Amino acid sequence: MMLCKRTAMTRDADFLTREADDGARYIEGYFAVYGGTYQLWDDVSETIDPGAFDLAADRDVRALTNHDTTLVLGRTMAGTLELRTDERGLWGSVQINDKDQDAVNLYERVKRGDVTQCSFGFDILEELIENRQDGATVFHLQRVKLYEVSVCTFPAYEETGVQARKAELADISKRKRDAWAAATLARLKGEEKQ
Numbered sequence: 001m002m003l004c005k006r007t008a009m010t011r012d013a014d015f016l017t018r019e020a021d022d023g024a025r026y027i028e029g030y031f032a033v034y035g036g037t038y039q040l041w042d043d044v045s046e047t048i049d050p051g052a053f054d055l056a057a058d059r060d061v062r063a064l065t066n067h068d069t070t071l072v073l074g075r076t077m078a079g080t081l082e083l084r085t086d087e088r089g090l091w092g093s094v095q096i097n098d099k100d101q102d103a104v105n106l107y108e109r110v111k112r113g114d115v116t117q118c119s120f121g122f123d124i125l126e127e128l129i130e131n132r133q134d135g136a137t138v139f140h141l142q143r144v145k146l147y148e149v150s151v152c153t154f155p156a157y158e159e160t161g162v163q164a165r166k167a168e169l170a171d172i173s174k175r176k177r178d179a180w181a182a183a184t185l186a187r188l189k190g191e192e193k194q
Contacts, residue, residue: 015118015151017111025096027073027110031118031149033089037138046139049128053083053090053146063094064150065106067121073103073151083149090120092149106151121148 015029032053038046063081065071074081074094082093096107109115126143 015110015116017107023098025098025104025107026093027096027107027151028093029091029118030088031083031090031092031120034087040139043136044139045136046141048089048141048144050087051085052141052144053085054143059146061146062148063092064148065102066152067119067148067150071102073097073106081149083146090146090149094151110151115151115153117152117154119150119152120146121150122146 015027018026018028020026032048034048034050034052036047038048040046060075060077061081061083062069062075063073065073073096076083080095080097084091096103098104106115122144124141124143125145128140128142130138130140132138
């Protein structure tokens with residue numbers, strides 16, 4: 001099991017604002033979409049496989065603004081954040097606290113279309129690493145432990161997340177080179193297994 005807490009960039013979330021008949025206000029949309037490509041750096045990307053968030057409903061997840069833990073918009077345990085998965089990805093609805101000016105301000109920014117993106121914080125529980133013929137590497141997130149979802153102005157990988165991925169890829173490449181060198185040396189010595 002790999003645990004590496006970080007955040008992943010998504011694309012424009014198509015967030016909507018909604019006001020219910022009772023006056024309650026909500027921000028709703030997809031915090032993550034299956035199959036999307038999240039470019040980490042040249043020739044290295046990440047994608048979220050269907051089912052990666054199946055455990056999300058069982059966790060105490062927070063909705064934040066820009067990953068700021070002091071700007072909590074909602075929480076699943078409090079019933080102010082609803083999360084669910086479908087064939088498209090991870091959908092969420094955050095009930096806005098009318099007494100929290102930061103939340104109200106964000107609601108208005110989303111309503112105007114000034115803030116349209118999102119991100120999420122997680123640990124990787126299961127993943128598959130695909131090395132393509134063209135030299136590209138794709139990390140397939142198959143199961144994650146979700147901590148938070150964020151409505152963001154500029155969602156992107158935190159630098160530590162990118163550095164962790166670069167170190168992981170460098171280690172994989174080194175192991176491949178070492179295995180190739182060992183196999184080549186064995187063949188030259190006539191020790192190749194038939």
